[in-house]
Amino acid sequence: MKRLESTEIGKTGAGPSKSGALTIAPASTSCGEVLVKLLENYGVELVFGIPGVHTVELYRGLAQSRMRHITPRHEQGAGFMADGYARVSGKPGVCFIITGPGMTNIATAMAQAYADSIPMLVISSVNARQHLGNGNGMLHELPSQRSVFAGMTAFSHTLMSVDELPAVLARAFAVFDSARPRPVHIEMPLDVIVAPAAHVSVAMPARSAKPCADPRSVAAAATMLQQARRPLILAGGGAVNAGIELQQLAERLQAPTALTINAKGLLPPRHPLLLGSNQSTAATRALVCEADVVLAIGTELGETDYDTVFDGGFRIPGKLIRIDIDAQQLARNYPPSLTLLSDAAGALQGLMQQLPSPSEPARPDASWGGSRVAALRGEIDASLDHPARMQHRMLEVVANALPDAIYVGDSTQPVYTGNITFDAATPRSWFNSSTGYGTLGYALPAAIGAKLAMAARPVICLIGDGGLQFTLPELASAVEAGVPVIILLWNNNGYGEIKKYMQNRAIEPVGVDIYTPDFLAIARGFGCAAQHVATAAELAGALRLAASANRPTLIEIGEIEWTGQEQQC
Known part of the structure; x- marks a missing residue:
């Protein structure tokens, strides 16, 4: 995948480069610049994305705008960050994504957001209009990128003219404002992104209200x-x-x-x-x-x-x-x-x-x-088995230490238990990827997005050792962005829930006892604070320290006994 360092960005010939990306700076305000201004007028605060040769023209006006750009380490992370931001703020999470592999990378995050009715605006590039659907082997080419994403969006639209931009954005925000909120995908051909658009109005249309019952x-x-x-x-x-x-x-x-x-x-x-x-x-x-x-x-x-x-x-x-x-x-x-x-x-x-x-x-x-x-x-409380009781007691320790925390969960054992036993203090403060699409690796980037939406409250990432390995590099994103999330790592050295599922069905476990790295050393290498805890008192103290830190903290916890006496610590 070609990224920002490509030498083709600096070429100044007429027409497209070999990659298909137009390389001349627009002579006047471009469509990409107008897009940035429109998003700003809609109240967008953050944009998640990884710049590439096919999206740099979307960034032309971004540095001068009021919007902040967050760079994940993978486009799936961009989508999960936008998801977590949207769930906590109630506003759509916005992503700038490159053609082809960038879009297929973010697909899982879009599908999770679609399943859980989360507002997300994914703006991508696509090959120039004259190359669409031709199968000529252009960089990042898909036969029909829009068709791939039509099934995981409220709608997917190809912007064939700069004059369409205000109306298409208005459609997207009408979905977010007044319909079932789901992802919207707008793809912009490379030649449209750089096309002159100074004449395009950036005035806001009337916003839609939600429907009322008969x-x-x-x-x-x-x-x-x-x-x-x-x-x-x-x-x-x-x-x-x-x-x-x-x-x-x-x-x-x-x-x-x-x-x-x-x-x-x-x-x-x-x-x-x-x-x-x-x-x-x-x-x-x-x-x-x-x-x-x-x-x-x-x-x-x-x-x-x-x-x-x-x-x-x-x-x-x-x-x-x-x-x-x-x-x-x-x-x-x-x-x-x-x-x-x-x-x-x-x-x-x-x-x-x-x-x-x-x-x-x-x-x-x-x-x-x-x-x-x-x-x-x-x-129901009396029917809980021993592991569930221990996991619930662990969550009670967290709630006592940080009563106003937001919990962002992955598909992992304490989350499954908390889904049944834990009562959140406020709306938008307990969510996870075990519902709907049910992906792994969601919690860390989604917690980053949640913390960006609500900086004043502690944000707890509840994740297992298997799920964390899906999106572990996003620790670097959190450090770079200055987002002090708290990663509570449930480390049972493998896919424990799936192993139990196999054993309950008399299937010999295969593929679930995975190699587990030294997460504490890795977290410290990324610039995070990190420690292992073995008691409720240690956990409570580590949480309070992490809540006042200015960098992410990883707290590793294993399957230990949480007695009633420890719970009071």
Whole structure:
């Protein structure tokens, strides 16, 4: 892959270089410069990317802009950083990516963001218009780059003229503002990037608002909920901006409320109606089957939240009301009795206006509500096996040491446990890659993006030794960018969860006992602080020290016993 050091950047002949990249500096304001100004006007703060010969013209105006550029060590890292930034800030993460291998490198990150409904704007180069689809063997050429990414984006568009740029960006931000937020890909041919564009307006169009539910549907849903004896709420990541409204509705209905992993924090920990994120457990499944009306808000009702045991055992036999901003999602997985096509906050506000006032008593069965939730949570806690108890106690040590932390997780054992047992204090403060697409290596770059979005709060990267080796070089990115993330490394010397999965199925483990390097030495070599901890007291002390550091810290922890006495340290 050709990068910025290519000598072809300095050529000054007319027309394209051998790589297909135009090498003459634009005589007037170029399309790439106008793009930078437009992004700045949309409020974009950060751009993630690795400059290459096919994207340098996107950088022409970047140094003079208010936007900060972050350089990862791999384009997949750029995508995961943009994802983590978007999840914490609520704003789209923006990437500048080169043609061909840069785009195929970022594909996994785009697919994870697509699965979890995360706003991401990927702006790439593509070969010059006269070379598109010709198969002439141009540098970084794909037969159809746009077609490759159409299936993991809200839309993928080839910018065939500079005059299209404002309208295409407006379409992208309309998706982010008012539709189900997912990645958008805009590819710019090399000759279009450098084309004169001084005449293109950088004025902002009117921004879109999120849709509101039909009043008749709201009234019908309110009637159904008011008549329910055993109402229950299932809230997903689509409700992440509706925490106040969700809590008010749950309390008005006295409805037990389960949150998906991406919805953690919408009800505060220890709220009497909070079921947690345990929809795959037998106890919660039984409770859902008892509910006569289930209100599902901004949730796919998908496998990675409701059937992590993969047995198809989650059912909703009662009436189902679905609220979603995606019309197609209203009809997927479980057939609804009633649908509300709407932003979650708007729909819940409408329901609250239709329901009886707080002074009027709720109508659920006497055994429903808070008392039933407390019994169920006690049953689930009692059912945890020994490793899960130890991992939960470890997470409690972290929460006690850093109560306002943001947790960014990979696919690793403590994350799987925390998905069931851990209650986040606020929305957007617990998320990981075990949902949706389920990739490895996500947590480190995503934690960097999260810390860039929320510098004032500690950001914990929860990752295993196998997953860390996917994106280990991003430690250098964190040091270079001055991002003091805390990497909590669960080191069990291999792919422990997969090994257990194989053993449970009487499969002789193969390929899971991988070589494990000296992570502490590697982290120090990158410029990070690093230490191993063996007790709860050591972990708490290391976390507090790391939270005040000005560089990343790697804290390695193995599978040790966390006793009740240690937990109090």
